[in-house]
Amino acid sequence: MSSSSEHEYLENMGRPNWPGPVSLNTFLYPEPDTEVDVFLVVVRGQAPRIGTLTPHDQHWMFQWTIGTTKADTKLPVLRRLQIVQEKNLMGQGDLNHLTNWGAVTVVGEKLSPDDDQVNILLKSMTPEQRKEFETISNGTRVRKPDGNWNCQDWCKTVLETAVESGVLTQPEVDQAVRSADEVEIRPYTH
Template sequence: MSEPEILPNMGRDPGLLEPPSVDHLFPDRDSPRTVMLIIWDSSETSTIAPNDRHWAIAWKVGQSSNGDDVHRLLGVVRERGPDGDLLDHLTNWGPLTRSAASAGCDKNTNTITIGTLSLSERKRLEGVADAEPVLKPNGWWNCQDWVISVLVQSVRRGLFDKESVESEEEMRSFQLFRKNMSELMPNMGRDPRVREPPGVDHIYRDDDSPRSVMLIVWDVGNTSLPANSRHWTITWQVGVASTGDQVHRQLAITRERGPEGLLDHLTNWGPKTHITNMQCESDATFIPIGTLTYAQRLRLEGVAAEEPVLKPNGWWNCQHWVVSVLVKGIRAGVLEKQAVEAVLDQAGWHKPLGI
């Protein structure tokens, strides 16, 4: 992995106005306060993968006239540029004081107590966060890495106990937040006893031309199978086999067989090219998502290749994985949000995307 590059001026785009803060109305008083980690989109039914959920450090400083909690917030955010489009990087505006509603932490969030700090300790924590840089987009760094770095530095400065904030490596694997997040399968769920499925991408190459990317919903003819249990795949056709069967590039996770039978988890083998049997196609629904260029398809493949697999937890399945890939495709500017929402609605997914 190459050395990460730091954004100038904390990622503060000169064309943007700093978000409003109400610290002049709700000053942080000289009394001990509970400092928390806030995790957005943390419900069990969230479509956002655990490592993509927004994090911020916060403590309550008051309550507005309409009853909303007011928090002092330390975090990095993704802003919109003057044209209304999301910027491709995060921004550190420094500590801000905002109501829970304006900060979006009044619903669908979870909080974890980190510790109780005095005013002077909170000021030192603010200083750490204010100086914490923002990295240029690199495919892996996000707000969680920023928060982790702030917390680790705070431990080194004696602001938090090591027992409350564990090492950066442990936090990356969500050991500190185990009760709030589903655990990830190591190595994308690739069991060392299972051979990687063969692909035919060496025979049927994806060329530099626009292609229609689709969502495949399998087993639509099986009326006894609930809609939320049907297998989903993101795909596009790259050729036709000598048998007349279509050849597709596929982004999906699968349940493999081990030496003792079906494994209890799913596996992400990365993008694969397979011949799709016509008989299988008759029991599937193909829903167009959009037409992508070759470069856009490669970006979508990159998203899918890095999308983790969760350990069995009773609710997460291939549909959550596909939705997370599609959401990231929207954020990457590869897919249109309105088109994805229409596709998911047709497929029977009616939960909000959270973006």
């Protein structure tokens, strides 16, 4: 892996000059005080009608379930760590870089059996391990666009740092990354 001095990073984690994403109230949805399964998630890309999409184009992130909504629907409430490409609120299109907003708590969707999301277990983490993992994620910088570096590289950096800090082991990370790399693109459908 290249040292960080060889790359240019965005200031302020790439956060634009507007409010970040809404995160659910931690009073209503607190972190469980028990071990919870933490996942590396691959959001499967769909092959385009024209052109190509590779496994490197699929979105990776981390998440774990902290509860369910209080409503009748009982949707999962998730703690999510990721970098995203924001829509340009000051103009058209997307911003030309990725953003690390830090950890957010969101309501997940009910997923179908052929869902577009593949959850790969990293390990069951204690509250202390999750807090450390979140701290690592929140502090992992975002590189300036270079046409190649993306969310997968960011996730790998988070995982490497988690190994260095003792939150994860190298075999746990190697297995998860290998599994994520093998997630196939969804075929084109019209």
